[in-house]
Amino acid sequence: MRIGITGIHGLIGSKIAPLLAKKHTLIPLSKREGFDLLNEKSVLQGIEQNDLHYVLHLAAYTNVDEAEKQKALLLESEAWKINVLGARYVAQATSRKNIKLIHVSTDMVFGKDEKDFFDEKSTPAPVNFYGLTKYEGEKEAQKNNSSSAIVRIAYPYTFSAEKKDYVRVFLGYLKENKSFSSVADCFYTPTYIEDIAISIDAIIENDITGIIHSTSGEKLSGFEIAQIIAEKFKFDKNLVSKTTRKEFFKDRAPRAYNTALENTVLNKYGVKLHTLNETLSFMPKDLLKNE
Ligand SMILES: NC(=O)c1ccc[n+]([C@@H]2O[C@H](COP(=O)([O-])OP(=O)(O)OC[C@H]3O[C@@H](n4cnc5c(N)ncnc54)[C@H](OP(=O)(O)O)[C@@H]3O)[C@@H](O)[C@H]2O)c1
Numbered sequence: 001m002r003i004g005i006t007g008i009h010g011l012i013g014s015k016i017a018p019l020l021a022k023k024h025t026l027i028p029l030s031k032r033e034g035f036d037l038l039n040e041k042s043v044l045q046g047i048e049q050n051d052l053h054y055v056l057h058l059a060a061y062t063n064v065d066e067a068e069k070q071k072a073l074l075l076e077s078e079a080w081k082i083n084v085l086g087a088r089y090v091a092q093a094t095s096r097k098n099i100k101l102i103h104v105s106t107d108m109v110f111g112k113d114e115k116d117f118f119d120e121k122s123t124p125a126p127v128n129f130y131g132l133t134k135y136e137g138e139k140e141a142q143k144n145n146s147s148s149a150i151v152r153i154a155y156p157y158t159f160s161a162e163k164k165d166y167v168r169v170f171l172g173y174l175k176e177n178k179s180f181s182s183v184a185d186c187f188y189t190p191t192y193i194e195d196i197a198i199s200i201d202a203i204i205e206n207d208i209t210g211i212i213h214s215t216s217g218e219k220l221s222g223f224e225i226a227q228i229i230a231e232k233f234k235f236d237k238n239l240v241s242k243t244t245r246k247e248f249f250k251d252r253a254p255r256a257y258n259t260a261l262e263n264t265v266l267n268k269y270g271v272k273l274h275t276l277n278e279t280l281s282f283m284p285k286d287l288l289k290n291e
Contacts, residue, residue, distance in 0.1 A: 007058030037086030091144035111256025
């Protein structure tokens with residue numbers, strides 16, 4: 001397939017693009033090619049001129065705490081313009097050319113309602129402005145492109161991106177024998193970034209549309225994640241203490257108690273993503289050495 005991909009230079013895009021490129025032809029739609037979600041004309045041009053079968057829309061305004069500061073601006077905020085209006089432009093342009101759309105979203109569309117797990121039929125109710133813009137973006141994708149797939153991912157981590165995510169941050173403290181605290185009252189379903197490429201490919205192969213959750217399905221708090229890492233590699237578990245989200249996210253955007261996602265759609269297709277314990281088993285061993 002010829003797939004136009006937005007956000008290819010971001011955390012997720014940079015990791016999954018090389019994997020998808022083994023099977024598909026990827027056409028970058030990024031600011032470097034003059035594709036700007038703030039500029040409708042550039043979105044139309046990028047999508048219409050490349051003879052695409054699919055657009056994988058990853059690009060977004062992703063800074064949760066900065067987005068919160070823009071809340072009062074609502075429609076005039078950069079977060080809204082990129083995540084909602086940008087999503088609309090992408091959906092309209094793809095629909096006009098009969099191009100299928102895979103729109104990537106987040107577990108942060110949930111959180112206000114108390115539930116053990118949120119499945120694809122659960123109604124979103126975000127607790128922060130970023131989550132609201134992502135939810136509104138999902139609606140734009142669905143309203144404007146009837147062959148869209150909304151793929152919700154959560155708490156991505158990997159072992160080799162430039163930016164250190166929580167898994168390598170925790171590992172760093174443990175290796176150096178440093179005490180640290182991790183949030184114990186905030187639950188989510190971590191996702192190994194490379195697995196997102198497997199779900200995207202399955203969505204294309206099986207022509208799946210609608211809402212799709214793509215996570216490990218394993219509900220963990222940050223504290224539990226740190227404990228699992230310590231246990232797996234025999235570090236001192238007592239280095240990890242509990243903190244609360246009230247304390248940790250003080251003066252930042254509100255975070256939910258629980259946004260754990262259940263993958264009912266991917267499960268039906270036999271697609272299973274790795275749990276944290278599984279991925280830690282194949283983590284490169286040199287990451288355990290002190291830098
Ligand atoms: N990371 C997470 O924790 C997480 C969790 C759940 C869901 N998600 C979702 O996953 C997707 C990818 O996230 P990520 O973590 O890879 O994001 P990221 O690292 O922050 O990268 C964002 C990407 O969006 C592009 N972008 C931003 N503004 C743009 C604009 N005006 N026009 C065109 N491109 C623009 C950036 O392009 P440049 O590189 O050219 O600036 C960058 O490639 C997003 O939809 C996000 O909501 C992320």
